[in-house]
Structures are given as C-alpha cells and as structure tokens.
Amino acid sequence: MTTQPSPIHRKARQVKRKHWALIAAATVLPLAVSTGTAVAETPSTGTAAGAACTYTPAVPADNFKGIPVFDAKRAAKPYSATLRTSQGAITFQALTDKAPCTTFSFRFLAEHDYYDRSHCHRLTTQRIFVLQCGDPTGTGSGGPGYSFPDENLEGATYPAGTVAMANAGPNTNGSQFFFVWKDTKLSPAYTPFGRITAGLDVLQKIAAAGEDDQNNPGDGYPNLFVKIRDVRIAKR
Template identity: 55%
Template sequence: MRTSALSSSRVRLALLALTAATALALAGCASNPTTDAGAQPTSAASDSPVASGECSYPADSRPASKPVDAPDADPTASGDVSATIATSAGDLAVTLDAEAAPCTVNSFLSLAKQSYFDGTTCHRLTTQGIFVLQCGDPTGTGTGGPGYSFADELNGSETYPAGTLAMANAGPNTNGSQFFVVYADTQLPPSYTVFGHLDAASTEIVAGIADEGTANGAPDGAPKTPVKITAVTQG
C-alpha cells in the first residue's frame, strides 16, 4: 500500500513507497503506503472520476519507464474481472473490481495487454507496521511509472485486509503503474484505491515471501526472495 515526501523526485520516491502510521511507506505504491520508507500518504477520499463514463489519463511530468500507450478513456471491463499475475514465486489469482474502480482496472488491464509488467520485479516488501509487497515499477526503484497518471477512486470507507490489491501513490490523484498486495491485515488511511483482491492461496504465496524477510534484514526493503512478474493476463 501501492511513500511520498522529500524534494521533487525524492518526494515522489518516498511517496511511492508504502507507509504505515509507524514509519514504513507505500511509495511507489504509485507510490506507497508509508512508514519510512516514506511518509504516510494523505490523499483525501473522492468520488469515482468515471461518473461520466470516461476516464482521464493525462501525461505525467516524468517519461514512461517502459514504452507504453495511455489507456482509452472508455473502460471496457465491467463487474468482476479474473486475472492472473504470473510471478517467479507462483501464479497469483486476482479478481479485479471494475465496478468500484473502473478507471484503475482499465489502466491495469491496458498495461498488462501491452506487456508493461512483464519482466519487472516487486521491489518492496514491508514486514512491520504495514504488510505489503509492492510491484509495478519497471525500474525496480520505486520511482518508475507509465508516463501518465489518473485520479483516485475512493469513497472513504476503504480498508486493507489480507488479500487486498491496491494502488500505490505519491499523494492524491497520482496513480500510475505501481500497486501493492496486502498479505496480512493492515491499517492504512483510506487513501489508496482498492481495485481487486487475491484468493486465499495466492495471498499465502505472498505471505510466504514475506516470511523470508527482506534482502537487508530491515522491515522495509527488497524481498530476500526475488519476485519477478513474468506476465499479467486477463481471464
């Protein structure tokens, strides 16, 4: 959960790193939930930006980390959408919620179809305060994105139990390609768009990765067991 705080690029860096009320951070989780991996995001709840039937994906201030086109403004998916995030640690079965987060799911599926996630690593694992695995950055640094951003899809009642799939961000309406998977119930402010969930078996796979800890032994860092996404497919 998908921190944000520092100077221009460093702020986005930190904001893109998960953070909990303790000091982790969801930066990258578009950035990230925070702890210190950064500061805790404070995006305010907002209504779905797709009320008019269209989504907006304006160009971001930073170039795309990997060649990709912005999604079409009209989301085509609806209801529950099955998808698989194939990783080096095992396949993660997810159900995307295109009703609650149509623009987010539209972007995620567009990036998946363009193979944007293929070959990328899940660059961040938090094991204290907040319990998430963050992925979606081709640079593997927590600062990469698709070259566009889009609005939050929040109603203020969001919670982040184990199995939640949500966007990381660097503040309100800064969603890009980074997302996070919650592997144990986590307390975060309702500032990260929830766009799906993993099934129990897939959540256990991520929890198993977390059991191995981080590469540097700290509560926030790259997973000790490298996790590479090989493909994201719908259906």
C-alpha cells in the same frame, strides 16, 4: 505510532547490487512513488460511475506502452488477473464496479505486456504488511507515462488479500501497486482495486523469507526474488 502507520507512498530507491538505499525521507514505512511533473499534452478522458476518468500524460515514462483511451462499456466488464511470478501464481478479481478507471488502466498495461519481466521491489514486514510491485525499473520511482485520479477511497480498508495502488500523493496513480499479505491499518488514501482469490499463500511465503534492509528493518528488497513473468487477463 499507536494508531496507524504513515501513508503508503511509492518510496524512491536506488539499487547497487542487491542493496537498496532510501532516497525519500520518511518516517515509518510510507508506500510511495517518486514521479516527475506532468507534461503538457491533451489527456484522454472518459466517464465511469458518474465521475470523469482521465489519464494525464506524465513523466517518467518507463517501458512506455502508450496512454489508455477510456471505454466505459469495456471498463464495466468483470475480469480476473493472474500474475505468474517466480515464486508462484497470484490471482485477483478486479473491482471494475468500484474502481473502473484503475482496473481499466491495469488491464491496459497488462495487455500491453508492461509488467512482464519486472520484479517486485519492496516488502514491508513491520506495522504495514505489503509487497509492492509494478515498477519496470525496479527502483520504486518508475511510472507508465501517465497518471489518473484516486477511486473507491470512502471507507477503504486494507485486509489481507487487498490489491491497491501505490501513489505519490492524491490523484497520482500510475503503474505501481501493492498486495496486502496480512491485515494492515492504513488511512484510506490508496485505491483498492482488487481482491486476491488465489495465491495469498505465495505472498505469505515471500513475506516469511523477509527483506534485506539492515538500516531500516521491516522495509526493504524481498529476500525471495519475485519476478513477474507475465500477467494474464481472464473475462468473468
């Protein structure tokens, strides 16, 4: 492919010992999440940046911590998040002004310990350059029990240091996200919601160690195990 790679969707995987087999058929390195069908319940809604912020109940609901109730006043407050991982700390500034629904959801999950003791399940080292995390099942198909719409896509780019949502198609965001460790060309389909302020060197160390997929080189489980010990939110 001469221009840009296939979209990033949360790709479903199965693990047997340390080997990951691709379930979802794809061409080149989609960053995907396999999700189930939304259940029929009343969503919680709010308004941010002139648009509705809606969290719709959905399956799967792994490590379920509940569904956030959007608070526009709290959503507007800036914060940074530090992920303490087994390979070092990564800190990013949340783009609360550009992606309030997304950053509100991330803070909700972090404050409810959703990400604690999970691990990053996917590293890409060819054509797109990301470390994908946020699935407590470690399979690439897990979710928090709700979904919400895309944001901040107009003119979106993905330089090194970007933090963005993985998805299973338009408006299917959940808990999975990715760190961009090297400038990457992607279609503007993945909500950017943070900028790394410290720890890019940690990501580059993880990337340098490579991934273990022999059948699809450049896209697999990171050779350096990346466990998220906890996520700490700091007000700015």
